[in-house]
Amino acid sequence: MTSTAATDLIFGLTRVVGLPALTEKAGAPLGAEDIAQIITEADRFCTEVLQPDALAADRAGATYANGLVKTPPTYPAAYAKWVEGGWQSLSAPEAHGGQGLPAALWTAMVELGMAADASFMLGPLLTAGAIECLVHYATPDQAAKWLPKMVSGEWTGAMCLTEPNAGSDLGVLRTRAEPLGNGKYALHGQKIFITWGEHDCTDNIVYLVLARLPDAPPGSKGISLFVATKLKEDGSRNDLRCGGIEHKLGIHGSPTCVMLFEGAEAEMVGQPNRGLNAMFAMMNNARLGVGTQGVAHGAASLRLAEAYAAERIQGGGKPIAEHPDVQRMLMEMRAVTLAGRLMALETAICVDRHALFGDTAAQARQALLTPILKAWCTDRGVETASTGVQVHGGMGFIEETGAARMLRDARIAPIYEGTNGIQAIDLVVRKVAKDGGAEMRDLLAEVKRNPDARLRAAAERMEAATALVLxxxxxxAAAAESVAVPYLEAAGWLVGGWMLARAAAEDGARYGALAEFYLRRLLPRSGGRIAEIEGALAA
Amino acid sequence: MTSTAATDLIFGLTRVVGLPALTEKAGAPLGAEDIAQIITEADRFCTEVLQPDALAADRAGATYANGLVKTPPTYPAAYAKWVEGGWQSLSAPEAHGGQGLPAALWTAMVELGMAADASFMLGPLLTAGAIECLVHYATPDQAAKWLPKMVSGEWTGAMCLTEPNAGSDLGVLRTRAEPLGNGKYALHGQKIFITWGEHDCTDNIVYLVLARLPDAPPGSKGISLFVATKLKEDGSRNDLRCGGIEHKLGIHGSPTCVMLFEGAEAEMVGQPNRGLNAMFAMMNNARLGVGTQGVAHGAASLRLAEAYAAERIQGGGKPIAEHPDVQRMLMEMRAVTLAGRLMALETAICVDRHALFGDTAAQARQALLTPILKAWCTDRGVETASTGVQVHGGMGFIEETGAARMLRDARIAPIYEGTNGIQAIDLVVRKVAKDGGAEMRDLLAEVKRNPDARLRAAAERMEAATALVLxxxxxxAAAAESVAVPYLEAAGWLVGGWMLARAAAEDGARYGALAEFYLRRLLPRSGGRIAEIEGALAA
Incomplete structure (x- = not known):
C-alpha cells in the first residue's frame, strides 16, 4: 500500500510543480505513471527496509571503539539493499554512472528515507552532496577515480568542514595541507561533527576536507578543498582516523565523528584558496536536503500520531482522534507537513529548471526559496514532532512509542547546514537586499494571482514588510538582522499557504479541506510574525 | 552570589504581587528582608546541592532491579540535606509541623528547585501535593499518623491515579478496594506513570490511590481515595511493589513507576465515591506547581544559553551574544521566563489570599489563571529550552552541554497534570463559560487600567475574542473546543505582558528594556492567536 506521503509526492510532482511537462521539454519525458512507479518503489524500500528497524536502531545507536565505528546492527544489510536498488544513483549524472533523473525525484526520495530513518538516510544524503561537489569541481581523472563508486553507493562521502572553533564561521579553520611535491598533499588537523565520518557499511569513504595551504591568506579566502580517501589507491589505510563519536540528543544511529587527519594523503579539488566557493555553490542543494528532512520529521510524527489517535479510547468511549482539540492538532500536523512537502518540490523543480535549461529565473527563485525552505520546514519539523508527542499524551514521553525519537531527531535540522538564524540573515541580506527585493516581489506577485482573497491580502502584507525590512x-543592518527570523517565518507561512491553495485547485476533493484549514488558521501566523517586525521597528 | 532568578523572585514577591502587605494583614508579617533571606537560602540550596550533580544524575538515571529502584547516586544524600534544611515543611501547616509560610514562597522554591534539577524536585513536589490533600481530607487520627513525617520529608508521598486505560479520563479506572472488615481495605490493581513511586531516598512512602469500592457506581462517581503506605504500621512491607520504571525522553533521574497493588492494606480518606472530588480540589495547586516547572525549564535553559553566548566567539572575533539574532533569542528567553515567573507568583498569591482570608475573588482569579499558567508556561518552557539549544548551535545537540537535557526534561510539563489541551478546555468551559466570562472580563478590565496603550489594545482584542468564544x-461546543488552545495562548501572551509592564513600573531601570522588548515583539502573538480563532470561526 502506498503511504500518504508517497501519494502526496506523486500528486505534487505531477500536478503541482509540473515535472511531466518539464521532462518532456528536456527530451526525457517522465509521465505520471513513471513518476508514480519510481515513488512507489522508493516508498516500498523505505517502509519495508528502513522503517521497521528504525526505533531499534535508535536504541542501539552508533558505537565507537578503538577508532572503529559500528552503525546499528541492521544498517550494513539495509545499506547493501540501498546500493543494490540503485537508489544512490537516482539523480546523479549519467556520465558518472547515474540515472540522471530530476532533483525533484531525489528530493522525494530524501523525504521518504528521512521519514523512515533519518539516521540512516544521512549517509546517502551526505554522499549525494559530495557527489555533486565533485561533479562540478573534480578533474576528469579525479572524477573517474571517485565518482562511479560513490554514485553506485559502493563508497560513501563525508563533508569535513567544522572544527572546534570554526562552525558558522569557517574562515577561522586551522587544518593544514602540506604539499608533498608529487602533486599531492598531507592533511593535518581535527574536524568535528562529521556525519557518517566512519562506519561499517562500506569499505571506503571519500572525505571532502576544507584546509589551508602553507601560503594561504588568512580568513575565508585562504581555504582550499581537498579529497582524501579512507583507503589509498593501493588499498592501504590513509593516515586519518575517527577519534570518537558524539553523544547526541537524537539521530543516534548516525555516527557524528571527530575526524583526525594525521598526515592523510589528499588531492586538491578545484582552485587553491577557492574551497569555500566550492562549498557555497553546493550549499543551496544541501539546504534543500535538510529542509526536506524537516518535512520528513513532521511526516513521520504525523504517521505515529494518526495511528495512536485512531486507537486510543478516552472520554466517552471515543477514539481521541474525534476530540476537537486532537483533531486540531492532527489537522495542523497534516497541513504544515503537506505545505512543507510541496515547498520542497517547488524548490527542487527550480534546481531542475536551472540544470536542464540554464533558466536563471528558476535559479533566482531557488536562491530565494532555499533559506525559507530550510528554516521554515525544519522549525515546523520540530513543532510538528512536539505536537505528535502531545497527541500521545503520557505515552508520548515514553521512548518505546517512537514519538519522542521523532522530536529528538528533528531537533538537529534547525541547527546544521547553517543555523536557521543564519538562513534568515541569508534571506534578508544575500537574497532580498541584494536585488532590492525584486525576486521576492516577483514571488509575491505570483501569489497575488491566486484567487483566494486571504492569500492575496497576506501577500500584500508581506510586500509591505519587505519594503520595511529593506x-x-x-x-x-543590525536592526534588520534582529527581525530576520520573523521575516523568514512570515514568508514561510505565506508560501506554505500558497502551495496548499495550488494543491486544492488541482484536487479539491482531496486537498480542499486541508487548504481551507491552513488558510483559516495557519496563514494568520504570517501576519502575526509581521506584527512582531512592525513592533520591533516601531519608532 | 544570588542568581538572577532569585533576585527576580525576591523582587516579584516583594514589589509586584505584594507579599509583605498580605502577610502583615494576616498578622505574620514578612518584610522584604525576610523574603530575601528565605529565597537566598533556597537559591543557595538549589545551586550548591542540586545543580552541580544534575547532569550526571540525568546520565545515570533512575534504575530498576527486582522491585527496587535506585535514584541517581547523589540523590539520597541531597534528599537528606533537603530534609535537614526543613524545605519540605516551608508552606505546610504549623498544626502538622510545618512552617506555615505562604504558598507564594513555596512556588518560588519550586521554580528554583526545578531549574536546578527537575527530576529531584519532583519528589518534594509530589509530596507537597499529597500533604495538601491529606490536610484537607484525612481524619485527625490519619493526619497524626502520616502528616508529621511527610511534612518533615522523612516520608515522601506519591499520587496513584493513572492506569493503562485511564489517563485523562479517570472515570474508567479499575483498581479495586475490598473492605477487610476492620475498617481497612485491600487494594488490587495496577497504576502507571507514578512519579517517585519507589525510590531509595526514604524508608517509607505514602501512596494516595484512587480505586473503586465493590458496590461503587460506574464512571467518575464511583471512585474513592485510599492511602496505603509502603511500610505498614508494624514496620512490615505492605503488599504493593514497583513492577518497573519507564524509559523516558527526559527527567531520567525521576523514577516513573508501574505500581502493583496486590492486596495492599489501605485506609479510605474522605467520603466513599468522592475520591475524584478530593483530587480535583488539589488540582489547581498541582497545576500551579507544574506551570512553575515550565518557568524553571526556561530559566535553566536561559542560564546555560547566556553563559555559552558570552564565551563562544564566532564571526569577527565577537562573542555570539553580540550578534543581533542571538541577542533576539536571549531577549526572548529572558522576557518569556520573567513573564512566566511573575505569572506563577500572581497565581500563588491568590492561593494565599484565599487561604488566609477566605477571599473568594482571589479564588476565582486563581481558578482563571491556573490553566493559563499551566499551559502557557509549560509550552513556553519547551520553546525556551528549544531556543536555548539553538543558541548553542551544534553544541546544543551534544548531551554533555546540558542544553539538550533541558529540552528533554521540559517536554513532560505540557503533558502531565492535565494535558495543555485539557487546560484550554478547562479555561473555556469550566472557567470562562461557567460565569459567562465575568472573571475574565474582570481580569481584562484590570489590564486595561495599565497606562501602556499596546496592552490596553491587546486586552480589548481579548475581550472581543472572549465574546466570540462564549x-x-x-x-x-466542539467548535469552541477547537479554538480553546489559541484562546488560552492569546490570554497567556497578554497576561505575560501585563506582568512585565507591572515589573517595569516598579523598577524601570532593571525591567524596562525587557518589558519594552516583550510589548513590541511578543505581545503581538496574543493578537496573532486571536486572528487564528477568528479565521477558524469565520462564516
Missing part, C-alpha cells in the same frame, strides 16, 4: 537594512 | 460555546 529600508531598515539600508539604514541599520 | 457565543460559539453556547452554539457549538
Amino acid at each position: 529600508e531598515t537594512q539600508g539604514r541599520d | 457565543e460559539t460555546q453556547g452554539r457549538d
